[in-house]
Amino acid sequence: MVHSRTARRRRTALIGLTGVAALALSACAQSERGSDSGSGKVGGTLTFGAAGAPKLFDPFYAVDGETFRVARQMFDGLTTFKPGTAEPEGQLAEKWSSSSDGLTWTFNLRKGVKFHDGTEFNAAAVCANFDRWYNQKGAGQSDAVSQYYSDNFGAFAGQAKTSLYKSCAAKDANTAEVVLTSSTSKFPDILGLPAFSMQSPTALKQYDADNVVAEGDSFKFPAYATDHPTGTGPFKFSKYDKANNTVELVRNDDYWGEKTKLDKLVFRIIPDETARKQALQSGDIDGFDFPNAADWESLKKAGFNVQIRPAFNVLYLGIDQKNNPKLQDLKVRQALAYGINRDQLVKSQLPEGAKVASQFIPETVGGYAKDVTEYKYDADKAKALLAEAGASDLTLKFYWPSEVTRPYMPNPKDIFGAISADLQKIGVKFEVTTKPWNGGYLTDVDQHIPDLFLLGWTGDTGSADNWIGTFFGNPENRFNTASSPWGATLAADLKKADAEPDRDKRYKLYEDINKKIMGEYLPAIPISHSPPALVVKSNIKGIVPSPLTDERFATASIG
Numbered sequence: 001m002v003h004s005r006t007a008r009r010r011r012t013a014l015i016g017l018t019g020v021a022a023l024a025l026s027a028c029a030q031s032e033r034g035s036d037s038g039s040g041k042v043g044g045t046l047t048f049g050a051a052g053a054p055k056l057f058d059p060f061y062a063v064d065g066e067t068f069r070v071a072r073q074m075f076d077g078l079t080t081f082k083p084g085t086a087e088p089e090g091q092l093a094e095k096w097s098s099s100s101d102g103l104t105w106t107f108n109l110r111k112g113v114k115f116h117d118g119t120e121f122n123a124a125a126v127c128a129n130f131d132r133w134y135n136q137k138g139a140g141q142s143d144a145v146s147q148y149y150s151d152n153f154g155a156f157a158g159q160a161k162t163s164l165y166k167s168c169a170a171k172d173a174n175t176a177e178v179v180l181t182s183s184t185s186k187f188p189d190i191l192g193l194p195a196f197s198m199q200s201p202t203a204l205k206q207y208d209a210d211n212v213v214a215e216g217d218s219f220k221f222p223a224y225a226t227d228h229p230t231g232t233g234p235f236k237f238s239k240y241d242k243a244n245n246t247v248e249l250v251r252n253d254d255y256w257g258e259k260t261k262l263d264k265l266v267f268r269i270i271p272d273e274t275a276r277k278q279a280l281q282s283g284d285i286d287g288f289d290f291p292n293a294a295d296w297e298s299l300k301k302a303g304f305n306v307q308i309r310p311a312f313n314v315l316y317l318g319i320d321q322k323n324n325p326k327l328q329d330l331k332v333r334q335a336l337a338y339g340i341n342r343d344q345l346v347k348s349q350l351p352e353g354a355k356v357a358s359q360f361i362p363e364t365v366g367g368y369a370k371d372v373t374e375y376k377y378d379a380d381k382a383k384a385l386l387a388e389a390g391a392s393d394l395t396l397k398f399y400w401p402s403e404v405t406r407p408y409m410p411n412p413k414d415i416f417g418a419i420s421a422d423l424q425k426i427g428v429k430f431e432v433t434t435k436p437w438n439g440g441y442l443t444d445v446d447q448h449i450p451d452l453f454l455l456g457w458t459g460d461t462g463s464a465d466n467w468i469g470t471f472f473g474n475p476e477n478r479f480n481t482a483s484s485p486w487g488a489t490l491a492a493d494l495k496k497a498d499a500e501p502d503r504d505k506r507y508k509l510y511e512d513i514n515k516k517i518m519g520e521y522l523p524a525i526p527i528s529h530s531p532p533a534l535v536v537k538s539n540i541k542g543i544v545p546s547p548l549t550d551e552r553f554a555t556a557s558i559g
Contacts, residue, residue, distance in 0.1 A: 041261070041557060041558045041559070042261045042557070043261065043262070043263050043558070044261075044262060044263060044264075044558040045262065045263060045264040045265070045266060046262055046264075046265055046266070046286050046287075046540060046553065046556055046558070047266040047267075047268055047284070047285045047286050048265070048266070048267055048268070048285060048286060048287050048288065048289075048553070049267075049268055049270045049276040049279055049280065049285040049287065049288030049289070050066055050069065050247075050267045050268065050269050050270070050288075050289070051066065051270070051271060051273070051276070051288075051289060051290055051404055051405040051406075052064070052065075052066040052269065052271055052403055052404045052405075052436075052437050052438060053066065053245070053269045053403075053438055054066050054067040054069075054070050054240075054247060054267075054438075055067045055438045056221050056225040056226060057070065057071065057074075057225055057226065057227075057229035057237060057240070058199070058209060058221070058224060058225035058229055059071035059075060059194040059195050059197050059229075060132075060133065060146060060148075060149070060195055060196070060197075060199070061140075061145050061146060061212065061221065061225060062148075062194065062195060063144075063147045063148065063442065064437065064438060064442065065406065065407075065458065065549060066404075066438070068194040068195075069267070069289075069549070069551075070247055070249070070267055071194045071197065071229075071231075072194055072233075072550065072551075072552060073233060073234065073235040073249055073265060073552065073553055073554065074116075074229055074231045074233040074235050074236065074237055074249060075194065075197030075198065075199065075229075075231030075232070075233045076091050076092050076197060076198060076231060076232045076233050077091055077092065077191050077192045077193070077194075077196055077197050077198060078090075078091060078092050078093040078096075078107055078109075078126070078188065078191040078192075078196075078198065079091055079093060079096075079188055079189065079191045079192040080192045081192055081546070081548060081550055083544035083546065083552070083555075084544045084545065084546055084547075085546075085547070086312070086459065086461055086462045086547060086548055088188075088189045088192055091110075091192070092109060092110050092113060092121065092198055092232065093107040093108065093109055093110070093188075093191075094108050094109065094110050095107075095108050096108065096188060101183060102180070102183030102184070102187075102501065103166075103179060103180050103181075103182070103183060104177060104178075104179050104180075105177070105178045105179075105180070105187065105188055106171070106175065106176075106177050107123075107126065107175070107176045107177075107178065107188075108174065108175055109121070109122065109123060109126065109174045109175065109176060110256060111174055112256060113232050113256040114232065114254055114256070115199075115200035115202070115203070115230050115231065115232050116200065116203075116230045116231060116232070116236045116237075116252060117200050117202055117203050117230050118254075119200055119201075119202045119203075121198060121232055122170070122173045122174065123170035123171065123172065123173055123174060123175055123176040124170045124173075124201075125198060125200070125201050126168065126170070126176040126198065127168035127169065127170055127176060128201035128204075129196075129198055129199060129201070130165060130168040130178060131168060132199075132201075132204065132209075132210065133146075133149050133153070133165070133196070134153070134156060134157050134163060134165050135156070135157045136149070136156050136210065137210065138212070138213075138214070139212040139213055139214040139219055140156075140210055140212045141156050141159070142214070142219070142446075143446060143476075144219065144442070144443060144446040144447070145212055145219055147446075148193065148195035148196070149195070150474065151469075151470045151473065151474070152164070152186065152190050152193075152196075153165050154474075162181055162182075163181065164180055164181055164182065164184060164187070165178075165180065165181070166179040166180055166181045167179045182499055183499055183501060184465075184498055184499060185463055185465060185498050185499075185500075185501075185506065186461065186463060186465055186466065186498065189461055189463075190460075190461070193460050197231055198231065198232060199229070199230060199231055200230035200231070202230075203224060203228055203230035204224060204230075206224075206228075207222060207223045207224035207227075207228045208222045208223065208224065209222055209224035209225065210222070217440075217443055217444070217447050218440075218443055226240075227240075232255075232256065233252065233255070233554075234251070234252050234255045234257065234259065234260045234552075234554035235249035235250065235251065235252055235260065235265055235553075235554065236249065236250050236251075236252045237249060238250045238264070245268060245269035245270070246266055246267065246268050246269070247266065247267040247269075248264060248265075248266050249264065249265045249266070249267075250263065250264050250265075251263055251264070258554075260553070260554040260555070260556070261556070261557040261558070262553070262554075262556060262557065262558075265553050268284075268285055270285075270288070271402075271403035271404065271405075271436075273290065273291065273292050273405055273410070273411070274292075276288040276291075277291060277292070277295060277299075280304065280535065280537070281302070286536060286537050286540060287534065287535055287536030287537060287540070288534075288535060288536075289405075289532070289534055289549075290405040290406070290407060290410055290532055290533065290534075291306065291533055291534075291535045292410060292411070293350065293351025293352060293410065293533070296308075296351070296533060296535075299535050303537075303538055304535050304536065304537060304538065305535065305536050305537070305538055306533050306534075306535045307533060307534045307535075307536075307545040308351075308353070308531050308532075308533045308545075309407070309531055309532050309533065309534070309545050309546065309547055309549070310364075310531060310547045311353060311354065311355065311362060311529040311530055311531040311532075312362060312364070312458060312459045312529075312547040312548065313362075313407050313408040313456060313457060313458040313459065313529060313530060313532070314357050314360055314361070314362070314408060314456055314457050314467070314526055314527075314528070314529055315357070315408040315409050315415070315454070315455075315456040315526075315527040315528045315529075315530065316357075316360065316455060316456055316457075316524045316525060316526045316527055317336070317340070317419060317452060317453075317454065317524060317525040317527060318445070318450075318452065318453040318454070318455050318478060318479060318524050319333055319336070319451070319452060319479055319523065319524050319525065320445075320448050320450060320451055320452075320453070320478065320479055320480050321479065321480045321481070321483040321484060321523075322448045322480040322483060323397075323448065323449075323451060324396065324451050326389065326390075326391045326394060327396075327451060328483050328484055329389045329391065330520075330521075330522060331385045331386075331388055331389040331391075332385070332386065332389045332391050332394070333522045333523075333525075334375070334385055334522060335381075335382040335383075335385035335386045335389070335391070335426065336382070336423065336428070336452075336525060337375035337382075337522060337525045338375050338376075338377065338378045338379070338381045338382040338385065339377075339379060339382035339422055339423050339425070339426040339428070340375075340377065340419055340422050340423065340525065340527070341377040341418075341422050342356045342357075342375075342377065342527055342528065343356055343377065344377075344418070345415065345418045345419065345422075345527065345528070346528050348418065349410075349411065349414050349415050349418055350410065350528055350530045351410070351530060351531060351532075351533070352531075353530075353531040354528050354529065354530040354531065355528060355529050356527070356528055357526035357527055357528050357529050358372055358374060358518070358526070359372050359514045359517065359518055359526055360467055360468050360471060360514070360517065360524075360526050361464055361467045361468060361514070362459075362529050364462070365459070365462060365463070365464055365467065366462070366463070366464060366503070366506070366507045366510065367464035367497075367506070367507050367509075367510025367511055367513075367514065368464075368511070368514065369510075369511040369512075369514040369515050369518075371515070372514055372515050372517075372518040372519065373515070373518045373519035374518075375525075377422075379422075379425055379426050382426040383426050383427060386426065386427060386428075392427055393427075393429075394427070394428050394429065395428075395429040395430070395431065396428060396429070396430055396431070396451040396452050397430070397431045397433065397449070397450045397451045397452070398416075398420060398430040398431070398432050398433070398450065398451070398452045398453070399432075399433050399434070399435070399441065399444060399445065399449070399450035399452070399453040399454070400412050400413065400415075400416035400432075400433075400434050400453070400454050401434065401435065401436070401437045401441040401442075401454065402434045402435065402436050402437070402441075403436040403437055403438075403439065404436070404437035404438075404441075406456060406458075407456075407458050407530065407532035407549055408456035408457070408458065408528070408529075408530050408532075409454060409456055409530075410530070410532070412454060413434075415454060416434075416454060419454075419527075420432070430452075433450065445478055446478065448478075448480060453478075455478070457470070457471070458548060458549050459547070459548060460548060461548075464497070464507075464510040464513075464514075465494070465497070465498045468494060468510070468513065468514070468517065469494045469497075469498055471523075471524070472487075472490050472491065472494060472517070472523060473491055473494045473495065473498075474491060475487035475488050475490075475491050479523045479524055481521075481523050484521070484523075486520065486521050487523075490513070490516070490517070490521060490523075493509070493512075493513050493516075494513060496509065497509035497510050497513060532549070534551070538559075539558065539559035540556050540557065540558055540559060541556070541557050541559050542555035542556045542557050543555060543556045
């Protein structure tokens with residue numbers, strides 16, 4: 001998710017996280033129905049403090065965690081993740097099977113499911129969604145708009161590249177058959193990602209869902225994405241009150257599964273972490289994500305529940321090779337790596353349990369390499385490398401995001417300050433720009449405006465493809481690795497590894513790729529893996545913390 005997000009998973013390399021207890025929370029609002037089910041009262045409104053505003057409400061066009069947080073409550077996928085793990089299980093598909101060559105997948109669908117507009121969910125609706133993704137036009141094909149599809153399926157209809165998706169057919173009302181062009185380790189697990197949620201074909205058509213229009217460096221989205229998202233999930237969209245920075249969802253009384261006990265779920269957008277903490281303490285909200293690690297103990301002592309997720313993410317310093325030719329020199333990129341005191345940054349800026357990242361995947365992901373090239377802090381070596389490259393007078397455009405807190409980046413301003421101070425010590429100069437996360441920052445990064453930028457990734461799945469395949473699987477990426485002769489080679493090697501059916505062979509291929517990424521290519525600089533936390537009051541029950549930040553509020557109740 002963005003990188004935040006974006007997305008993939010491997011069935012043969014699942015990360016099962018055991019011993020994850022259900023979170024106990026406490027809601028501001030009192031029960032409106034008043035009955036007690038034993039695991040929490042029925043009714044009431046839970047208000048959760050969000051670190052940023054959602055970009056929109058059509059998850060297919062989303063790339064960021066705050067948009068996906070809201071979407072997860074309204075939409076279901078064919079598959080989903082078992083609570084508290086990265087392990088897939090069925091959701092709208094009760095079961096599935098594949099042909100021996102891994103190309104044809106048959107999904108047996110849940111019966112009696114309806115979209116929020118009252119229309120039937122069936123095999124025809126499944127195929128309508130697959131075809132909608134594949135047949136995007138114009139701006140809808142932009143990575144800045146539909147990056148999850150590009151990252152996972154490769155190409156749209158009419159493009160020169162071959163798409164992973166070939167066709168979908170409704171064999172009967174409750175059986176959908178999806179045909180792929182090649183076998184891949186990530187299918188069907190990726191169908192549990194919010195971007196690939198099932199949406200009402202009727203509503204998509206009624207509200208012109210695919211009419212995305214480019215406006216300069218940004219995009220204008222249709223009414224479906226802003227006001228009429230229509231899924232099958234336990235909550236329905238009510239309103240987005242921009243004046244009061246709140247998104248309101250209401251209970252779906254026609255939900256096919258266990259209905260939520262809550263009447264309403266409200267996300268209150270509070271970009272500043274200190275302000276979120278104060279809102280919790282004053283009772284204005286019931287919980288929030290990504291509390292500052294320095295506050296964990298005091299929050300616990302005050303009676304709040306602080307639940308710490310496993311570190312399943314990576315923070316990196318992005319390097320875009322497009323505009324400054326000096327960044328195409330490996331020595332310059334290596335100098336930047338040696339010039340950052342990552343050990344000190346982790347100790348001073350990140351929570352207990354954070355680790356310096358030796359590569360772009362955590363050690364729990366298959367394909368992690370134990371003997372990669374490391375870049376221990378060495379300012380003198382960094383200066384020497386810059387001199388060898390004729391880049392001692394290097395000036396770079398450095399971007400950092402405001403109005404956001406991410407699992408891997410709890411305080412962007414302070415992290416930027418630490419990294420920029422280190423690099424200034426080796427002689428690098430900066431033209432600094434900060435923009436709101438969903439107010440220009442991500443768009444500028446996608447438009448290749450900065451030379452350096454802070455970004456990261458929370459894993460969607462337990463496969464290496466979901467990490468390095470997402471980052472570097474297409475040479476026309478945020479780092480513009482197409483500028484280097486190895487960019488296309490790296491992309492081809494990643495595709496080969498993803499298609500390898502034997503798990504042990506696939507892991508070995510990814511290990512070799514990780515060694516090359518860190519030793520021969522270094523397209524960006526991995527900084528750290530950080531365990532994010534979730535904090536809530538003491539009397540709401542039923543939310544299970546997820547390593548994927550995939551929490552579902554439908555199971556929450558007021559105690």
